Amino acid sequence: MENLWCVAAVVFQLWMFVVVFLITLPAMFGLSLGVTGVYIQILVKLLEWATVRIQRGQQEQPGVPVPLPTGIIERAEVSMEEEMWELRRSRPIPAKEFALSDVMYFYKKGLESIVDDQVTQRFSSEELASWNLLTRTNQNFQYISLRLTIIWGLGVFVRYCILFPLRITLAIIGLSWLVIGTTLVGFLPESRGKNWLSELVHLTCYRICARGLSATIHYHNKENRPQKGGICVANHTTPIDVVILANDGCYAMVGQIHGGLMGVLQRSMVRTCPHVWFERSEMKDRHAVTSRLRDHVAAKTKLPILIFPEGTCINNTSVMMFKKGSFEIGGTIYPVTIKYDPRFGDAFWNSSKYNMVSYLLRMMTSWAIVVNVWYLPPMTRQDDEDAAQFANRVKSAIAHQGGLLDLAWDGGLKRGKVKDSLKEEQQKMYSSIIVGQNGINPSETNNHATDDQSAFF
Amino acid sequence: MGSRASTLLREEEIEEIKKETGFSHSQITRLYSRFTSLDKGENGTLREDQVNFRGFMRTLAHFRPVEDNEKNKNPPTTEPLNSRTNKLLFAFRLYDLDRDDKISRDELLQVLRMMVGVNISDEQLGSIADRTIQEADQNGDNCISFQEFMKVLEKVDVEQKMSIRFLH
Numbered sequence: 001m002e003n004l005w006c007v008a009a010v011v012f013q014l015w016m017f018v019v020v021f022l023i024t025l026p027a028m029f030g031l032s033l034g035v036t037g038v039y040i041q042i043l044v045k046l047l048e049w050a051t052v053r054i055q056r057g058q059q060e061q062p063g064v065p066v067p068l069p070t071g072i073i074e075r076a077e078v079s080m081e082e083e084m085w086e087l088r089r090s091r092p093i094p095a096k097e098f099a100l101s102d103v104m105y106f107y108k109k110g111l112e113s114i115v116d117d118q119v120t121q122r123f124s125s126e127e128l129a130s131w132n133l134l135t136r137t138n139q140n141f142q143y144i145s146l147r148l149t150i151i152w153g154l155g156v157f158v159r160y161c162i163l164f165p166l167r168i169t170l171a172i173i174g175l176s177w178l179v180i181g182t183t184l185v186g187f188l189p190e191s192r193g194k195n196w197l198s199e200l201v202h203l204t205c206y207r208i209c210a211r212g213l214s215a216t217i218h219y220h221n222k223e224n225r226p227q228k229g230g231i232c233v234a235n236h237t238t239p240i241d242v243v244i245l246a247n248d249g250c251y252a253m254v255g256q257i258h259g260g261l262m263g264v265l266q267r268s269m270v271r272t273c274p275h276v277w278f279e280r281s282e283m284k285d286r287h288a289v290t291s292r293l294r295d296h297v298a299a300k301t302k303l304p305i306l307i308f309p310e311g312t313c314i315n316n317t318s319v320m321m322f323k324k325g326s327f328e329i330g331g332t333i334y335p336v337t338i339k340y341d342p343r344f345g346d347a348f349w350n351s352s353k354y355n356m357v358s359y360l361l362r363m364m365t366s367w368a369i370v371v372n373v374w375y376l377p378p379m380t381r382q383d384d385e386d387a388a389q390f391a392n393r394v395k396s397a398i399a400h401q402g403g404l405l406d407l408a409w410d411g412g413l414k415r416g417k418v419k420d421s422l423k424e425e426q427q428k429m430y431s432s433i434i435v436g437q438n439g440i441n442p443s444e445t446n447n448h449a450t451d452d453q454s455a456f457f
Numbered sequence: 458m459g460s461r462a463s464t465l466l467r468e469e470e471i472e473e474i475k476k477e478t479g480f481s482h483s484q485i486t487r488l489y490s491r492f493t494s495l496d497k498g499e500n501g502t503l504r505e506d507q508v509n510f511r512g513f514m515r516t517l518a519h520f521r522p523v524e525d526n527e528k529n530k531n532p533p534t535t536e537p538l539n540s541r542t543n544k545l546l547f548a549f550r551l552y553d554l555d556r557d558d559k560i561s562r563d564e565l566l567q568v569l570r571m572m573v574g575v576n577i578s579d580e581q582l583g584s585i586a587d588r589t590i591q592e593a594d595q596n597g598d599n600c601i602s603f604q605e606f607m608k609v610l611e612k613v614d615v616e617q618k619m620s621i622r623f624l625h
Binding site for chain 1: 463485486487488491495503504514517520548551552568572573575576577581585588589593600601606609610613615619621622623624
């Protein structure tokens with residue numbers, strides 16, 4: 001019995017030694033032993049081999065459904081006018097009249113949207129072109145070969161029994177270090193030294209947390225990194241975005257005050273550097289939010305603010321409408337694109353399906369997180385554009401850099417319905433076709449949904 | 458999603474839907490994924506009208522493109538759901554709201570109102586409806602029957618206009 005305890009104690013000590021000296025300390029100083037790099041390379045080779053095997057298997061078994069990343073149906077992008085003209089071509093009556101066949105156009109378009117549309121697919125995980133040997137992404141992939149299944153089984157063992165405890169340990173160390181470190185530094189008086197120490201504490205903590213997710217981050221164009229007194233704007237996929245960005249610089253976070261663990265972290269962070277946390281009730285008041293942020297930006301010595309103008313998590317295949325509130329504050333905007341590599345793990349947080357804890361557990365049991373972060377050159381609002389147009393300009397730049405689809409739809413559609421005004425626009429267009437009044441230009445339908453937003457972000 | 462969802466849809470059901478609608482096995486599983494992701498209440502139906510998955514598939518089946526050589530090892534005893542006549546019947550029922558096999562002036566007005574919103578006045582809409590019925594009506598009952606409907610649309614390429622190309 002005692003022997004068992006001795007053995008357990010030795011194992012535990014060895015474990016802690018490995019974790020602390022080989023991972024935590026190098027992480028704090030931004031060094032790497034290269035283990036993660038090798039791991040990623042092995043994974044890439046493995047996944048390539050798996051892809052080839054699966055494709056071969058699919059050719060042999062024709063009944064297996066093929067993944068369709070472009071959608072279930074083929075849609076022709078024809079305008080309403082063209083379609084109506086086509087429908088009337090065969091009839092002897094003049095073109096601008098109602099015809100019984102008109103209803104077919106609406107029904108077909110409606111069904112096409114029900115079966116497959118561009119927006120709702122952004123609120124669920126991206127479908128992979130080929131299986132990446134994780135159970136959770138196993139959509140429509142059936143048994144192909146014994147070898148593949150063995151590798152998958154090995155993968156499960158490695159991820160859950162070896163990597164997962166390691167990552168949990170690191171995460172706990174990282175977060176406790178944050179709370180302890182900021183509490184200690186918080187006792188110091190305001191000075192340059194305090195700021196420097198606070199940055200150190202934050203950076204080291206985020207680095208440890210990044211290791212806790214096996215995150216490999218590639219930063220591009222570091223010369224465009226956000227400066228003090230600016231606003232950093234990025235596309236939002238997951239709460240981990242914060243960890244990713246904060247590994248390379250210190251930001252002032254903006255957001256709602258939560259309870260529980262998040263609340264503890266928020267309160268401790270605020271002790272050392274001025275983050276902007278809002279009460280839930282304050283969030284609804286746009287002017288209060290804007291003025292607080294403006295004050296923060298005006299003090300040029302404060303850390304750059306980090307804002308996600310989409311307001312909700314999108315699945316990293318597209319960028320949705322940026323809410324213009326962040327772009328009304330003034331100051332320089334530093335756009336940042338964050339693109340996750342979906343082969344190694346699905347980083348998207350589907351908040352309707354998973355809560356924060358199960359999401360983090362899923363993250364920690366994926367293969368790894370591989371991210372590319374591009375810092376884009378700073379932008380400011382031109383004189384002849386308003387906040388909404390500026391927001392769209394920034395959004396296009398971010399989407400273009402990351403190879404993401406630039407959508408004008410509101411991320412709020414995740415939870416709410418489409419506004420009636422959009423339906424009314426379609427009705428107006430149709431009326432002008434059959435009655436021919438008011439010369440309405442049907443191409444003016446893309447600037448919707450940037451005017452009245454009920455939330456700031 | 459995917460393989461997990463299709464276990465909720467039993468193999469026999471898939472076979473039945475395949476026979477009834479003509480969709481392939483993989484198409485049915487994909488559409489079932491889509492159906493479940495839209496079904497937020499998770500009660501097996503969409504929205505207030507309570508469309509269940511079979512009804513959903515039956516509706517979609519009307520929009521399958523008509524193929525010249527249907528790969529029919531067993532030619533169906535009844536007409537397939539996506540034949541020209543059935544597509545026209547589907548369109549007819551969009552107007553015939555009370556299912557009495559006639560499109561009355563009121564029904565036509567209701568549907569017209571849905572399509573144009575508030576942009577056209579009642580009188581104008583009324584005259585459009587009257588004109589449409591006048592042109593189509595042949596037996597003088599001031600309603601459009603299915604035969605009259607088919608006659609009006611005989612030159613329209615219904616097969617192409619009411620078809621959605623499903624991939625794979």
